[in-house]
Amino acid sequence: MTGAAFDPSAASIVVVTFNRSGLLRRLLTSIAAMDPKPGRVVIIDNASSDDTTEVVDSVRAEIGTEIVYRKLETNTGGSGGFSEGMRTAYELGSEWIWLMDDDVEVLPDGLARMGAWAPRFKSIQGRRYDYDGSAFYWQYRIAERMGIPIPFAPAGFDETGFKRMNSGCFEGMFIHRSIVQQIGLPDPRFFIYWDDQVYGWLASRKTMSVVVEDFVLRRTREIKQWDMGVRHMNASSNAYRYYIMRNRAYIKQYYRHHGVYNPVVFGLGTTMTFVKEIIRLLFVERTARGTSNLFRGLRDGGRIGRDRTWRPMSPLEA
Structure with missing residues (x-):
């Protein structure tokens, strides 16, 4: 077509x-x-x-x-x-x-x-x-x-x-x-x-x-990157680490709205994201500092995820 x-x-x-x-x-x-x-x-x-x-x-x-x-x-x-x-x-x-x-x-x-x-x-x-x-x-x-x-x-x-x-x-x-x-x-x-x-x-x-x-x-x-052969993993920042975890709650809300949210499967995705960021810290940035931003993101995301008044972005007028 x-x-x-x-x-x-x-x-x-x-x-x-x-x-x-x-x-x-x-x-x-x-x-x-x-x-x-x-x-x-x-x-x-x-x-x-x-x-x-x-x-x-x-x-x-x-x-x-x-x-x-x-x-x-x-x-x-x-x-x-x-x-x-x-x-x-x-x-x-x-x-x-x-x-x-x-x-x-x-x-x-x-x-x-x-x-x-x-x-x-x-x-x-x-x-x-x-x-x-x-x-x-x-x-x-x-x-x-x-x-x-x-x-x-x-x-x-x-x-x-x-x-x-x-x-x-x-x-x-x-x-x-x-x-x-x-x-x-x-x-x-x-x-x-x-x-x-x-x-x-x-x-x-x-x-x-x-x-x-x-x-x-x-x-x-x-x-700055870590060459993994098939692909690269880029360096990040404390701000990115915070929002990577906090914003999982927004994905969760969108999924709820569209009827595709499964708490167990989505929770596994969040866990894998957390582990990936730990690997990024250790192997790309060569440090263990910065994990507190991941935990802060999870904490603040928890509040967003529990907000039952939350609504997605609205369609636009023609």
């Missing part, structure tokens, strides 16, 4: 940034070199204290497309930034919304490659090169009842050039406005972590979501 031909001018790139003006400049420079370009670029600045505003102003004339810049009063995290960016792009009438962080650059034909899949699918994830030029492996499938990624889902593609996914990543999610309308905006309550997985999962319940074989982005920030 195919839809209407893809119109690049009806697409918006949404970028969330925070105190990384150098990386943002590099991303915007790559957008200026794109062919075709999107109709607009929406930049959500999470209350940066560096020269982000000046960087945006300096590229307006050269980027070759409209820039919509929003500087928030407080740092709302990646979750809040993408929620505001999605809202802005949606209200501006964008048919396609392409989400990305500030630490990537777009390949010159990236939008054309994504657009080639647009007549067939409405939730699409392209591939990325890692900082060193290798293919970045992304866990595109989740074990639904456990609410965790499947670590070694097949990386290869067959002759179709795509694989079905039931997750999402805001570093490259390409989504149609009709799906956004049905599932609402990304949930800002996550602040960081698990937000894009849940959003991609919600999208996959409304449409056939796919990851495609085309490379469209390149990461521009080096992250």
